[in-house]
Amino acid sequence: MRQTAIIGIGQTPVREHWDYPIRQLAVQALWAAIKDAGAKHIEGLFVGNMLSGALAEQEHLGALIADYAGFPCIEAVKVEAACASGAAAVRQAVLAVASGHLEIAAAVGVEKLTEFSGKFSGKALATAADADYEASIGLSFAALNALMMQRYMYEYGYSKEDFAPFPVLAHQNAQYNPNAMFRYPITKEQYLKAKPIADPINLLDSSPISDGAAALVIVPLKNIQSFGGSAVKISACEIATDTIGLDNRENPIVLKAAQKSAQAAYKTAGIQPRDISLFEAHDAFSIITALSVEASGFANAGKAPKLAADGVFNINGRLPISTFGGLKGRGHPVGATGVYQLVEAAKQVRGTAPDKLQVDDVRLAMTQNIGGSGATVVTSILEKI
Amino acid sequence: MDIPRYWRLRNQRYRLEGTECIECGQRNFPPRCICPHCKSDSLKSFRFSGRGTVYSFSTIYQALDTFDKDIPYSIALVKLDEGPLITTQLADVGPDEIQIGQPVEMVIRKIYEDGENGPIQYGYKFRPALKE
Amino acid sequence: MSKIMKPIRKTGIIGYGAYIPKYRLPASEISNLWRDGQDKDFLPIKQKSVPGPDEDTITMSIEASQNALKRAGTDPQKIRAVWVGSESHPYAVKPSGTVVSQILGIVPDTVAGDFEFACKAGTEAIQAATAFVGSGMGEYALAVGMDTAQGKPGDALEYTAAAGGAAFIMGPAEEAVAVLEGSYSYVTDTPDFFRRAHQKYPEHGNRFTGDLAYFHHIFNAVTTLMEELNLQTSDFAQAVFHQPNVKFPRKKAKDLNFTAKQIKEGLLVDFVGNTYAGASVLGFTAALDKANPGDRILLASFGSGAGSDAFSFIVTDKIEKVRDRAPSTRSYVHREEKIEYARYARWRNKIVMH
Incomplete structure (x- = not known):
């Protein structure tokens, strides 16, 4: 297998994009990435998306987006793995290039949740859970995460306010990211007073419904000189799965798929968790940040909120997380999220993050994209060349 | 109207029927066609007793539209006496009355009504175990 | 002519079970809202039971019947008739008995129909079940009387229209707790x-x-x-x-x-x-x-x-021997949580949204 690199990155702002259809969001991000790469064409396109069928009445995104991007005859396909669709599409692009099948491939994550009313998108999002035994008996995604959070608080003796550092940090960082949905800070007091969604989860634990697209252009590492773009090595992009139902897990507050994909990623990259300079966590809900950090080996079980309180995850801390605001601050355009994380990690490695967000001396940046209540997890490691 | 699903899941929703692996004895709810533990396809139906304890819980204040008129309502992961966890709504209980570890028992309740004209979907919920 | 009705074969109650929902609306809540408390010294009862938002005649019939089955110790498959008497069957067309008998494991070798005769639908079902067993058509039959009664807001009936009932498994006299x-x-x-x-x-x-x-x-x-x-x-x-x-x-x-x-x-x-x-x-x-x-x-x-x-x-x-196999009726009477009129109005669909 060949080693691969990201040669171009692109993104749209994360917003409620009422004025753009799915195809236009995707084409904007895709062409931004192609231009950034200094390329003119791509041989294959992998589209990460979860809900275009349910929420925009449009499937067949591979062909649609390839067509509207001006590449009507290339290989193109949609990849779906709930909220992990984006990074799962990246993984397919990486495999296509690494295998020697393609010389240049793109992954675009795109999602448009605001085409219909909010409640409808909540129901569509819940299709990532077990339809027969979770969603159809009244459990939303927030509900499943609340079950994890409640048990976590019980086992490790935390109270609600111990989770405040996660959303407070996400908003703190998001205010300096021009593409973020929420560009303002929040306080611990606001967090504690926020309206409940699924107790103990409240509004400020929860990433927002949003639209957006992000894209990467991927080439063999050995060919990066042929492009004008600033290359970042893809040291690992590993995917793992777990039971679809939260109740079928040995331990519902351990993200086993995150453990497996992170361990595989460390092994592929030949590194240890302590080598990682920053971590783009999948903070769809505050509890998931804690579980993700722990599953990835950055904290012992039950210690993540403690580390957050100590400032470990701040931009100038030992392991900055969600440096562009994460899902909570930047927004969570479901199938695009995993690609946004990689675009942001690539910026950190390139050293082109906004001043207040740039982490010093980034050598290795890790991202983790989580689908469902943890049933699909993609862990990626980017490395400075 | 998800009538086929409702009909197909009757024995699960009405009677808590899961599976027991004939090879290794592992019990599962929902039922499996391959044993997750030993990969055997020799499984038989197993009816859980419907008794257990609260493993985790939440009260829902913002729900999927089908359940919006029911808020606030409570849900739980219940550890069944026979081992597995089950995801369920709770019945007859207010948000401040639930505790992890509390004994609960299965009851049959309305899960939702499929609109004004659709079928009424009945199934398991769990409530605090009755004191004799 | 003899007017008394007796089955050919001696018949009795093999098992019985009750169910009452947990919630209670004090009559004073209705009085205060609709009559400014003027009738507070003449209230017909202290309080009434109110079903939870997820309860209806079918769900309540199931719990009462489960209690009856526990006391009877009968194999549900031997029950050959399920008759639910109520004026609040959840469906106008589709018998409550179908859901009840499916859940209790009585299906498919059974008859299952609904009875309606205002407040005597339950005893009507007992009469029929007795005749069914007493004639030898089946070994056991299940009769239920259950309601989630509705009174018009402010009407005298609203004070009392309540929810609950009981189930009886009828069978041969030799096995009966009451003949x-x-x-x-x-x-x-x-x-x-x-x-x-x-x-x-x-x-x-x-x-x-x-x-x-x-x-x-x-x-x-x-x-x-x-x-x-x-x-x-x-x-x-x-x-x-x-x-x-x-x-x-x-x-x-x-x-x-x-x-x-x-x-x-x-x-x-x-x-x-x-x-x-x-x-x-x-x-x-x-x-x-x-x-x-x-x-x-x-x-x-x-x-x-x-x-x-x-x-x-x-x-x-x-x-x-059988009494303690299921919760007593008094234990359901004592299991109570008082609610206010507002919650009652919401749960019982008194608030019309369209």
């Missing part, structure tokens, strides 16, 4: 109270409710039953009457020469309200909970429209 000695039903066309199809709330036929309806029908049913069986009121250890409020059954008992002690255990209306098709049978389960072997118990229902079913049961020594 049927005989029964008698008295029915006329009396429009004392009715609900037209598609209407949400019932109507009263002026002052027919008392003398012409309740008192007349129960009186005839009970006196005929006692005459035919050659019994005096003193032969009964307990008597249970339909109980739309506290006053009616007390007055009826007095007219028939029953003592306050004889009706005490079976009179639950003050604590749970009028559970319609569930009312007399629910009281009857409370009487059985306290009965001794050899006791004779009178059960007399009343259903508007109108009619009354009267039964004489003789308790056997098997009662001692």
